[in-house]
Amino acid sequence: MTTPRIALATCTALPDLDADDAPLIGALAARGVEAVPVIWNAPGTDWTAFDLVVIRSTWDYTEHPGDFVAWVRSLPQLLNPAEVIAWNVDKRYQRDLDEAGVPTVPTIWLDPERNFDSRAIHTRFPAFGDFVIKPTISAGSRDTGRYQADVTPSRSLAITHAKNILQSGRHVMIQRYLTQVDTVGETGMVYIDGEFSHAVRKAPLLEGPYRANEDLYRVETMSSREASPAEREAADRAIAALPGLFPGVDGPLLYARVDLLPDDAGNPVVLELELTEPSMFLALAPGALDRFADAIARRVGA
Structure with missing residues (x-):
């Protein structure tokens, strides 16, 4: 019987996986599954050599989301499915x-194609309290800031932050900070x-x-x-x-x-x-690592 072989997709900064995911390799081996960390955009990778690709710590995808979505759509066997991933990478x-x-956090959306000037951006901000600005494609709270609506210097910084995101061709989310x-x-x-x-x-x-x-x-x-x-x-x-x-x-x-x-x-x-x-956060819950390893093993028939 052939041993199922899966790729645990990661990024250049974490070639051996995030510390929370690393124990998956041993847990899957105990279930008769060979798991290998593979950098998602490493040149020359033969993804057909794997029975399944499971996305894990591909945390730099926000720097080139188009390439990332093209990559997931090119894979023959991927979890979660490519259709789901392509939808989920953009917080819209x-x-x-x-x-x-x-029920979601109420959000104001700014489209870069609208060419918002500073005044138009200013009018989209809440009138009081703190609020948050972030791009719709981000991870780990990157490119995200918290501002005070009733403090002029803070509001000015928020306008600059939003303009910089829009000028890079990205959509902006404005959310009131829930205290x-x-x-x-x-x-x-x-x-x-x-x-x-x-x-x-x-x-x-x-x-x-x-x-x-x-x-x-x-x-x-x-x-x-x-x-x-x-x-x-x-x-x-x-x-x-x-x-x-x-x-x-x-x-x-x-x-x-x-x-x-x-x-x-x-x-x-x-x-x-x-x-x-x-x-x-598998290490924070007893049995979570085994539950995740069991679920992956079932997907490859182990």
Whole structure:
């Protein structure tokens, strides 16, 4: 019997995978599956040599999203499916979630083709409180900044930040900063093979304006957390909406992470739905590594 062989796709900065994903290699070997870390855009890679490609730490894709989407569409066997990945790399997917009735963080969208001047951008900002600016294609809070609506210098920095994103041809998201995140934090709800696996808490990351020359991703302070019934309901609604968005995709997705924030009333809303290359934080939940390895092994018939 031939040993199934899979590629765990990563990036140049993490050729041996992120530390959280590295134990997958041994866990899959114990299940009769050979897993190999492979840099997604390494020249000359023969992807047909693998029975399956599983996207993991491809965290530099935001620097060349067009190449990344072309790559996922070229692969014969990919998880999550290419159709899902192509939709999920641009956060404008949140509009589809809104239409499906999933509670999301209210967002104002700026299109680079509209040629917004400074005044037009200024009028899109909230009149009070803090707000966040980020491009629709980003990961790990890169190119993201937090600003104060009633402080003129901060508002001026926000205009510059938005203009720079628009001038690079990218769409801009403007979201009011939900202050309860400072005390409650952000909740990541991890799903494996369509089933809820575990929840994690992410401490607040955004402390001020965007700063250039940031690292590949911002270091996150993570801990295990018990999900509330309201968080389970909100995350389950996001997962349940997916079959309607991808009618050609059969069965549950291999992995998903639903990131939630509490709104002003304390109700959880979806900040992001991570289906491309989310950290799973497997080490923070007993049994999570085995659940993920089992799910991958089932996909290759091991």
